[in-house]
Amino acid sequence: MNEPPLAEAIRAGRTSLGIEFGSTRIKACLVGENPTDVLAVGSHEWENRFEERLWTYSLEDVWSGLQAAYADLVADVQARYGVVPDTFGAIGVSAMMHGYLAFDAAGGLLVPFRTWRNTNTGPAVAALTELFEVNIPHRWSIAHLYQAVLDDEPHVPQIDFFTTLAGYVHWRLTGRRVLGIGDASGMFPIDAATGGYAPDLLARFAGLGTGLDLAALLPEVLMAGTPAGDLTAEGAALLDPTGALRPGIPLCPPEGDAGTGMVATGAVAPRTGNVSAGTSIFAMVVLERPLARTHHELDLVTTPAGDPVAMVHCNNGASELAAWAAMFARFAEAAGQPLDADAVYETLFREALAGDADAGGLIAYNHLAGEPIAGLDEGRPLFVRTPDSTFTLANAMRAQLYGVFGTLALGMRVLDAEGVALDRMFAHGGMFRTAGVAQRFLAGALGAPVAVGDTAAEGGAWGIAVLAAYLGHAPATDLATYLDRHVFAGADVTVAQPDPADVAGFATYLDRYRAGLAIEAAAVAAL
Secondary structure, three states: OOOOHHHHHHHHOOOEEEEEEOOOEEEEEEEOOOOOOEEEEEEEEOOOEEEOOEEEOOHHHHHHHHHHHHHHHHHHHHHHHOOOOOOOOEEEEEEOOOOEEEEOOOOOEOOOOEOOOOOOOHHHHHHHHHHHOOOOOOOOHHHHHHHHHHOOOOOHHHOOEEEOHHHHHHHHHHOOOEEEHHHHOOOOOEEOOOOEEOHHHHHHHHOOOOOOOHHHHOOEEEOOOOOOOEOOHHHHHHHOOOOOOOOOOEEOOOEEHHHHHHHHOOOOOOOEEEEEEOOOEEEEEEOOOOOOOOOOOOEEEEOOOOOEEEEEEEOOOOHHHHHHHHHHHHHHHHOOOOOOHHHHHHHHHHHHOOOOOOHHHOEEEOOOOOEHHHOEOOOOOEEEOOOOOOOOHHHHHHHHHHHHHHHHHHHHHHHHHOOOOOOEEEEEOHHHOOOOOHHHHHHHHHOOOEEEEOOOOOOHHHHHHHHHHHOOOOOOOOHHHHHHHHHOOOOOEEEEOOOHHHHHHHHHHHHHHHHOHHHHHHHHHHO
């Protein structure tokens, strides 16, 4: 009996596997020969820990979580197609950008993983931004390294290699110490002309007299489509302890979640951009020209193909919104009318549409962690109103949704002042699954059209699967053309135009939001 075509393709390895380590979920996504065909998915939830005043994940959780997400995907494949995959055409690994994973010459972790969420690097940020004349954000890997130097941490002389989470996992799977250029650009500034680390800035760092050969410690930079090693026998066992997965599978360069977000939305060409909303929220805008000056609100990074990007990164995204949704879910359960999570979000989001355009004078701050753009070293989530505000459920939920975009909008105003042109902005992330709500409010916040595609909720795991699939096409076409012709041609995309009432209402909200940041600062000092 002939095997069904999809089962045969999976068995033959005519597929691409993408794995992404998000802040709260590790996702695996399997695509077919046409990367728009999502064949199976798997996931595993995990959480960061706040230990010794630093945000971290244990390496044990990295590997147990990866294995659980992969096993979940294999179970999905088997349930759908009756096949247990033992190979793939290509694999890609993506993860949260930035942070600090430092290893000694024997490959041992020197200090616990310091994630992007940590904002303890202020002295290093100030010194390096002045030295480089380039904005170095708190979460960048070089900021973490230099802060360790400034703090005289005893592990510094033992560093043989440091990298990001995606770079670490890729290294253990392949033995290669490499990084995709997009993720690398969040470790140390990139020279747009050469596609490598900026040599003049490496020289300036050497002048600090740290005794570190920084170029030797950083991972090798690779462009999208460049072969980045093959899965080793040890790597196959790490990914699939059952022993079914065979080694020898090629891997694409490991990338950061910003780069996979750009790929997942097809926003890798100049004058395009994307917003990715999860635990953090960030906007990426591909630039036509250099910015006129340095702005602390903007990171300068790259697409996975090396094109320059202005990034507005906010540490706090939809986590506070999720906490409110969980509270209302519990209310429904206590009232004897339980609702699943999707129904709770749908109900609350639809209610927000009935709110006043300015959220009735209510203000929501979603700052669970520090937020450099807002001038906050630590976070204190707040919900604020005045006696004359209109306190309704609709306004409360609109304020919470606006609050997700508040700090982002502050940074985007800086790009507007630079005269950066934007033809289209794509959005992805779970909060855009309820059609026409978060998308509409984001269009009002940005004053620009916002597009959402049918892969919005798959996000970066699908994006890195597409980059893995691109390995076989890179010799013949550039990334932007590949995405336009092979991935997004004919894609189902909905576009929300900015509603003038929403634009004016959000502007009023943002004025109050900006003024109220003093309340946030006082809460950090007092609580």
